[in-house]
Amino acid sequence: MRNARAAALTAASVLLAGCGRRDGPPAPDPDAVALGRGVYNQYCAGCHGANGEGAADWDTPNVAGELPAPPHDSTGHTWKHSDRMLYHIVLQGWRDPFNKTERLTMPAFQGVLSPLEARAVITYLKTLWSAEQRRFQFQESQDEPFPGVAADAGAALKR
Ligand code: HEC
Numbered sequence: 195m196r197n198a199r200a201a202a203l204t205a206a207s208v209l210l211a212g213c214g215r216r217d218g219p220p221a222p223d224p225d226a227v228a229l230g231r232g233v234y235n236q237y238c239a240g241c242h243g244a245n246g247e248g249a250a251d252w253d254t255p256n257v258a259g260e261l262p263a264p265p266h267d268s269t270g271h272t273w274k275h276s277d278r279m280l281y282h283i284v285l286q287g288w289r290d291p292f293n294k295t296e297r298l299t300m301p302a303f304q305g306v307l308s309p310l311e312a313r314a315v316i317t318y319l320k321t322l323w324s325a326e327q328r329r330f331q332f333q334e335s336q337d338e339p340f341p342g343v344a345a346d347a348g349a350a351l352k353r
Contacts, residue, residue, distance in 0.1 A: 219332035222317050230318025233311050237303065242266055246322045259294025266319045273320075273327035276338035280316045313340055 234246075241263035242248060248265030255261055266272045272280070287302030289295075303312065320328055 218329050219320075222320060226314045226317040227321055229311065230314035230316070233307065233315040234318050237306070238266075238315065246270070246319065255292075255294070260299050261290045261293060263300070267322040268324045268327055273323045273331045275334070276331070277316065277335040277340045278338035280319075281312055281340050284312050284315065309342075316340075 234242075235244075243263075243265065246266035248267075248270060249262035252262045252264045252270075264270045264272070275283070283300060284307065285302060285304040287298035288300035289298050293299060307315070320331070323331070
């Protein structure tokens with residue numbers, strides 16, 4: 195009996211190791227998702243939409259020659275960026291190089307959001323993507339994890 199249980203446990207850990215980092219992302223940490231949802235609603239939804247649907251006509255420059263806020267759900271392209279890139283965009287801001295103006299149309303949240311909040315809001319955005327997009331973005335982030343977080347530690351910290 196004890197042996198059977200030990201064998202079952204070993205089998206389970208081999209299985210767990212088998213579906214390791216290379217295959218797919220770990221389930222998102224519910225606490226991070228909850229924190230991130232709050233951050234999103236407070237700071238991001240006004241431009242990116244209550245459900246991450248983006249501004250109307252987001253892929254067409256407006257009269258000022260600036261691109262409106264894109265969606266963060268599966269219809270957008272947020273999922274194509276690694277964790278490090280997304281973290282950079284959120285804290286340092288961003289503008290499309292083809293915008294006619296010089297200003298950061300995506301405002302910088304450095305000093306507004308803590309590193310924890312910045313990571314949490316990105317974790318929340320991941321819940322808006324398809325499984326395929328999440329897997330792609332997870333692979334992209336293997337070599338570009340959140341700054342200061344090793345890829346392995348990131349998985350352990352339940353990003
Ligand atoms: C004042 C409006 C505004 C607010 C508020 C805002 N954004 Fe943005 N965001 C934009 C615009 C506009 C862009 C597109 C910039 C460009 O490409 O020219 C953008 C782009 C982005 C991108 C890049 C998406 C991609 O696919 O390239 C990310 C990620 C992002 N925002 C995350 C956030 C998060 C997270 C918040 C809240 C903490 C937030 N934004 C708040 C306007 C905003």
